[in-house]
Amino acid sequence: MREALFVKQNSEKWKGYETLQTDNPDELAHRFIDITNDLAFSKTFYPKSKTTAYLNGIASVLHQAIYKNKKEEKGRFAKFWKYELPMLFFIYRKQLLYSLIFFVISAAIGVVSAKYDDSFLRMFFGDDYINMTNENIAKGDPFGVYKQQGEIMMFLQIASNNVFVMLMMFVSGIFLSIGPIFYLLRTGIMIGAFEYFFYSKGLGTQSILVIWIHGTLEILSAVIAGGAGLILGNGILFPRTLTRMASFKNSAKDASKIAMGIVPIILLAAFFESFVTRHTEMPIWLSLGILIGSFIFMVGYVVIYPARLFKRTQKNI
Numbered sequence: 373m374r375e376a377l378f379v380k381q382n383s384e385k386w387k388g389y390e391t392l393q394t395d396n397p398d399e400l401a402h403r404f405i406d407i408t409n410d411l412a413f414s415k416t417f418y419p420k421s422k423t424t425a426y427l428n429g430i431a432s433v434l435h436q437a438i439y440k441n442k443k444e445e446k447g448r449f450a451k452f453w454k455y456e457l458p459m460l461f462f463i464y465r466k467q468l469l470y471s472l473i474f475f476v477i478s479a480a481i482g483v484v485s486a487k488y489d490d491s492f493l494r495m496f497f498g499d500d501y502i503n504m505t506n507e508n509i510a511k512g513d514p515f516g517v518y519k520q521q522g523e524i525m526m527f528l529q530i531a532s533n534n535v536f537v538m539l540m541m542f543v544s545g546i547f548l549s550i551g552p553i554f555y556l557l558r559t560g561i562m563i564g565a566f567e568y569f570f571y572s573k574g575l576g577t578q579s580i581l582v583i584w585i586h587g588t589l590e591i592l593s594a595v596i597a598g599g600a601g602l603i604l605g606n607g608i609l610f611p612r613t614l615t616r617m618a619s620f621k622n623s624a625k626d627a628s629k630i631a632m633g634i635v636p637i638i639l640l641a642a643f644f645e646s647f648v649t650r651h652t653e654m655p656i657w658l659s660l661g662i663l664i665g666s667f668i669f670m671v672g673y674v675v676i677y678p679a680r681l682f683k684r685t686q687k688n689i
């Protein structure tokens with residue numbers, strides 16, 4: 373789009389943001405998100421123009437209006453979850469989709485590898501784990517591994533490990549997006565092989581009802597973390613009209629927000645794994661309720677709500 377046409381289409385809206393004052397926090401958040409979207413577009417296609425400088429000024433004024441006192445600062449946390457993070461999910465939906473595709477392909481590789489190579493599972497998980505699981509299956513408690521440790525200690529270990537792994541998936545994007553792809557490949561193969569192992573023992577349905585109580589949140593968080601890593605790497609690989617350093621800074625800022633934004637979800641998954649998954653004899657309706665509820669939450673918050681939020685901001689322009 374030519375700069376003149378871009379200005380013509382949006383000038384009235386920008387003037388309104390300058391002159392029409394409001395103390396409504398939702399309206400301020402909407403204006404800030406909208407103007408930063410326009411600013412990002414302008415920075416990409418007209419980086420040195422007066423339009424970019426003008427939009428940057430409006431964005432600064434709105435930023436100050438949002439965070440001008442402590443009371444509004446307390447609302448910053450809520451605004452992040454309600455507006456900023458969902459908008460980032462929408463803006464970078466392609467990278468998140470690519471991450472999901474990499475994971476699904478990797479999981480398929482894990483299934484095929486475990487099916488046609490008897491030694492693959494032992495090579496991937498180790499003899500000790502496979503032998504222990506076989507012993508648990510023989511004793512009629514195939515998921516006994518989730519009961520071997522106290523809930524609190526298990527939660528602390530799983531939570532710290534999973535947060536570390538997810539952040540590594542994100543940070544490794546600095547290696548030209550190769551790092552996240554490696555982690556997604558490794559995680560996908562592990563999940564595919566793991567599920568096939570139980571399927572081959574006639575425990576496919578039971579494994580879903582037990583493992584995916586926590587696995588739904590945990591695995592989808594891994595996909596998002598991988599997407600954040602791809603965002604980071606793409607900022608280096610594809611700077612477009614920006615300098616490579618400027619592009620990297622922008623992508624690093626957004627990817628960091630996404631990576632940090634999923635930490636509470638990772639902690640919730642660790643809570644489920646430590647305190648809930650161990651109850652393998654829970655009613656099917658309860659297990660399905662947690663599993664399906666987790667899936668609906670993730671799809672709703674990461675896919676559906678961001679798309680609706682974007683459409684709403686466009687209608688208000």
